[in-house]
Amino acid sequence: MSDPAVPQMAERVVSRRRLLTWLNLAFGALAAAVVSVPIVAYLLSPLLEMRQTWVRLGPVNQFRIGATQEVAYDDPSPLPWAGQTARTAVWVRRISETEFTVFAVNCTHLGCPVNWLPEADLFMCPCHGGVYYADGTVAGGPPPRPLFRYATRIQDGNLEILSRPLPIG
Numbered sequence: 413m414s415d416p417a418v419p420q421m422a423e424r425v426v427s428r429r430r431l432l433t434w435l436n437l438a439f440g441a442l443a444a445a446v447v448s449v450p451i452v453a454y455l456l457s458p459l460l461e462m463r464q465t466w467v468r469l470g471p472v473n474q475f476r477i478g479a480t481q482e483v484a485y486d487d488p489s490p491l492p493w494a495g496q497t498a499r500t501a502v503w504v505r506r507i508s509e510t511e512f513t514v515f516a517v518n519c520t521h522l523g524c525p526v527n528w529l530p531e532a533d534l535f536m537c538p539c540h541g542g543v544y545y546a547d548g549t550v551a552g553g554p555p556p557r558p559l560f561r562y563a564t565r566i567q568d569g570n571l572e573i574l575s576r577p578l579p580i581g
């Protein structure tokens with residue numbers, strides 16, 4: 413004589429096993445999505461970084477002719493999670509009433525911020541001793557190329573630069 417409860421229990425065990433299998437697959441898919449989204453975003457970031465934007469640095473009369481001064485600004489990074497790292501700077505030199513030269517603050521060796529030494533008329537990199545002349549060309553050390561220069565324009569009495577990803581390294 414067979415027990416009528418046995419097939420019912422077997423059915424319950426099978427459905428529980430099926431439920432656990434589905435939960436396992438669902439959590440696996442969720443974990444894969446959590447891991448893969450930043451990786452895919454990283455791989456696609458060069459495409460997003462092609463974007464160029466004009467960034468306002470400030471009124472032109474805040475820059476003295478012949479002087480080189482640092483200006484900090486928020487890089488219009490397309491990466492919403494850039495946070496504090498989006499804060500960057502440039503070296504602005506006012507050549508004449510309407511002419512400016514704007515250098516990236518980053519050394520072309522490994523990207524350390526360079527300092528302007530007015531008494532020596534040189535940019536110095538504190539990381540590995542890279543030295544640049546006042547026009548941004550390399551004077552010595554490991555930097556492979558001159559400081560990056562931004563395109564500039566004057567708009568409504570303000571100096572603006574065309575911000576874009578830097579070719580560093």
Ligand code: FES
Pocket residue numbers: 519520521522523524537538539540541542553554555
């Ligand atoms: S990062 Fe400037 S010399 Fe290396």
